[in-house]
Amino acid sequence: MQRKWKVVALLAAALSLVSAYAGAEEDFVGWLLNFQRQKNVKPVSDKQYQDECGECHFAYQPGLLPAKSWEALLNADALRKHFGVDAELDNDTLKVIHDYAVDNAADKSWHKRSRKIAVATEEGPAPLRITELRYISRKHHDIPEKMIKGNKGVKSLSFCDKCHTQAADGVYDMDTVAIPNYPGWDD
Numbered sequence: 001m002q003r004k005w006k007v008v009a010l011l012a013a014a015l016s017l018v019s020a021y022a023g024a025e026e027d028f029v030g031w032l033l034n035f036q037r038q039k040n041v042k043p044v045s046d047k048q049y050q051d052e053c054g055e056c057h058f059a060y061q062p063g064l065l066p067a068k069s070w071e072a073l074l075n076a077d078a079l080r081k082h083f084g085v086d087a088e089l090d091n092d093t094l095k096v097i098h099d100y101a102v103d104n105a106a107d108k109s110w111h112k113r114s115r116k117i118a119v120a121t122e123e124g125p126a127p128l129r130i131t132e133l134r135y136i137s138r139k140h141h142d143i144p145e146k147m148i149k150g151n152k153g154v155k156s157l158s159f160c161d162k163c164h165t166q167a168a169d170g171v172y173d174m175d176t177v178a179i180p181n182y183p184g185w186d187d
């Protein structure tokens with residue numbers, strides 16, 4: 001009788017150890033996933049923003065520009081002459097999109113690349129292009145023009161997702177880049 005209880009007690013102790021370990025492991029995995037995510041840029045989570053701003057080019061994550069840039073870009077006047085095209089929105093949609101972009105701008109984010117953009121744009125006028133940010137232009141400085149403008153599969157550095165295969169997830173790491181028509185670009 002006594003021996004049987006000892007076995008039960010041992011089993012119970014072992015079980016609680018296993019579950020404590022499993023819990024710790026889950027925390028570790030969560031931390032790791034979160035760390036990966038924080039490294040990059042927060043993916044777009046607003047459907048209206050995704051639909052309206054993903055029509056002519058991929059929907060840039062708000063975390064790629066500071067709030068002052070979104071203020072300058074996302075108003076009725078500016079959208080009517082948006083980089084040479086008319087991207088006008090009705091007032092209700094504009095408000096949703098404006099607020100979403102400003103609330104998730106680089107200077108409101110803890111994601112690593114957004115932090116860098118926020119710090120680099122703290123001073124000075126609001127940049128209107130992501131491609132003009134020094135942090136971004138510096139990263140692309142060495143890519144020959146024939147692989148961008150002269151490349152039918154890309155056309156402009158503004159089309160991030162042509163080369164960054166996980167751009168829609170906010171991932172811009174070097175090991176996820178593939179330049180269309182130039183499979184051996186990094187040789």
Ligand code: HEC
Nearest residue numbers: 052053055056060083085086087128129130131132156158
């Ligand atoms: C009617 C088409 C159209 C729509 C809709 C549109 N855009 Fe654009 N957008 C453009 C064009 C064209 C460019 C310039 C691309 C180039 O220079 O190659 C551009 C460029 C941009 C750039 C600068 C990219 C760079 O070069 O760094 C940002 C930021 C931008 N758009 C944000 C938005 C947002 C936010 C929305 C949603 C409100 C939006 N766009 C909707 C056509 C559009």
Ligand code: HEC
Nearest residue numbers: 130131139147148154156157158159160163172173174177
């Ligand atoms: C013509 C293809 C191409 C386009 C278009 C492009 N990129 Fe890149 N990008 C690259 C390449 C290639 C690299 C890696 C450069 C190197 O080897 O140092 C890179 C590097 C980067 C990096 C640094 C990655 C790291 O791990 O340090 C960021 C961030 C980035 N790009 C963001 C963007 C954004 C945002 C856009 C759109 C506004 C964009 N890129 C458009 C090809 C492209």
